[in-house]
Amino acid sequence: xxxxxxxxxxxxxxxxxxxxxxxxxxxxxxxxxxxxxxxxxxxxxxxxxxxxxxxxxxxxxxxxxxxxxxxxxxxxxxxxxxxxxxxxxxxxxxxxxxxxxxxxxxxxxxxxxxxxxxxxxxxxxxxxxxxxxxxxxxxxxxxxxxxxxxxxxxxxxxxxxxxxxxxxxxxxxxxxxxxxxxxxxxxxxxxxxxxxxxxxxxxxxxxxxxxxxxxxxxxxxxxxxxxxxxxxxxxxxxxxxxxxxxxxxxxxxxxxxxxxxxxxxxxxxxxxxxxxxxxxxxxxxxxxxxxxxxxxxxxxxxxxxxxxxxxxxxxxxxxxxxxxxxxxxxxxxxxxxxxxxxxxxxxxxxxxxxxxxxxxxxxxxxxxxxxxxxxxxxxx
Numbered sequence: 001x002x003x004x005x006x007x008x009x010x011x012x013x014x015x016x017x018x019x020x021x022x023x024x025x026x027x028x029x030x031x032x033x034x035x036x037x038x039x040x041x042x043x044x045x046x047x048x049x050x051x052x053x054x055x056x057x058x059x060x061x062x063x064x065x066x067x068x069x070x071x072x073x074x075x076x077x078x079x080x081x082x083x084x085x086x087x088x089x090x091x092x093x094x095x096x097x098x099x100x101x102x103x104x105x106x107x108x109x110x111x112x113x114x115x116x117x118x119x120x121x122x123x124x125x126x127x128x129x130x131x132x133x134x135x136x137x138x139x140x141x142x143x144x145x146x147x148x149x150x151x152x153x154x155x156x157x158x159x160x161x162x163x164x165x166x167x168x169x170x171x172x173x174x175x176x177x178x179x180x181x182x183x184x185x186x187x188x189x190x191x192x193x194x195x196x197x198x199x200x201x202x203x204x205x206x207x208x209x210x211x212x213x214x215x216x217x218x219x220x221x222x223x224x225x226x227x228x229x230x231x232x233x234x235x236x237x238x239x240x241x242x243x244x245x246x247x248x249x250x251x252x253x254x255x256x257x258x259x260x261x262x263x264x265x266x267x268x269x270x271x272x273x274x275x276x277x278x279x280x281x282x283x284x285x286x287x288x289x290x291x292x293x294x295x296x297x298x299x300x301x302x303x304x305x306x307x308x309x310x311x312x313x314x315x316x317x318x319x320x321x322x323x324x325x326x327x328x329x330x331x332x333x334x335x336x337x338x339x340x341x342x343x344x345x346x347x348x349x350x351x352x353x354x355x356x357x358x359x360x361x362x363x364x365x366x367x368x369x370x371x372x373x374x375x376x377x378x379x380x
Contacts, residue, residue, distance in 0.1 A: 026344060027346070027347060028346055031313075032346065034348075034377070034379070035377045035379040040373055043371055044060055044061075045094060045357050047358075048096055048360065050103065050108075050362065061356075062085065062093070063081050063092065063112070066078065069131065074131060076131070084115065086113045086115050088149065095110065095167075096109070097109050099158065107125055108126075109122065109124075109156050111156045111166065117149055118146050119152055120142075121166055122138045122140050123196060141196055141201045142166065142192075144188070148172025153167040153227060154229070155232075157232065157233060159233055161205075164193070164196050166193075167192075167242075168191075169188065169226060170269070174247065181224050182265075182268075187219060189223055190223040191221045191223070191228065192220060193221035204218040209221065221262045222263065222264040223266070224270075224287065225244050225268055228245075230357060231243070236309050240258075241306075244302070246302070250272050250273030250275060250293050250294070251301065252273045252292065254266050265287050267289065270283070271289070292333060292340040299327040300326040303323040303358070305323065306321060310366060311363060312378070312379050313378060313379065321346075321358060321378075323358070329347075332344050351368050354371040354372075
């Protein structure tokens with residue numbers, strides 16, 4: 001297989017740029033630095049927090065969620081489902097999101113690959129101890145069979161509309177041999193949207209693009225994705241950013257503006273980035289092409305981040321950060337009028353390691369997670 005993805009390279013370890021791919025963007029002149037907030041973690045892959053909560057919740061790939069409280073990583077995990085989780089390669093506990101009404105209902109959602117290698121999206125509840133979840137409360141919302149061990153996606157997030165969004169890769173192998181990316185009759189290679197607050201175990205929102213379809217899966221919100229790692233919403237504008245890992249040549253970031261009705265086709269496997277995939281010509285009519293791409297001269301596997309909306313560095317507000325798992329650099333752009341503008345590189349924010357993910361806390365501050373177990377906050 002010639003493709004790279006976040007954990008494909010991790011297995012070997014024991015584990016952009018303008019569309020012209022003209023080299024590293026210019027360095028930013030904004031003053032920012034890294035502040036270490038946690039270390040000694042076991043391959044952290046996600047970080048988030050409930051609305052209005054000062055704690056940090058960090059996902060470890062092996063199946064645990066750790067709590068940082070008052071600046072200290074608690075020894076007792078918030079949740080430990082390691083017995084349920086497959087841990088090889090790109091598999092593991094991959095995503096976490098808290099319900100918008102977590103303060104009153106105590107609900108949160110995780111995404112993991114089970115011991116059979118299939119994706120499970122499950123809902124849990126906190127226990128009477130606010131720092132420990134009830135590990136017996138798990139309810140499976142959505143199981144998805146995975147034909148291969150890689151390209152599992154893994155991001156989950158409640159959108160501004162209150163619905164749950166779920167990112168799924170194309171099922172794995174290389175080159176999407178079963179064409180899941182373009183197949184709306186299955187869930188793979190797609191971004192899903194469901195309503196977990198109604199139905200058993202969920203309802204389909206009436207405004208989903210295929211809500212009334214008898215042909216396509218009604219959960220599908222958009223499709224044509226290879227391995228979205230990761231997607232996030234701008235908490236101020238509602239714009240949706242999707243970092244999609246490429247095959248052998250190009251990494252990309254797609255953006256769906258707030259208010260989109262869904263149904264976007266991001267092109268895989270017709271396109272890789274802005275280029276035809278494995279063909280001299282192709283028909284790109286109706287496809288949503290990336291706002292940004294970079295070539296494998298600059299990396300191998302994109303790690304998507306967040307639009308900064310914090311208070312620590314006011315000059316960064318509106319800036320979307322992303323990285324590459326292989327090269328570990330930090331870059332950014334601002335999305336304006338459908339274009340990636342003000343593209344910058346940030347050598348002072350390079351954590352000198354493989355960036356597995358970004359995170360965002362309840363105040364909108366942005367964090368950088370590194371495979372060696374460290375977590376940093378972007379600070380002034």
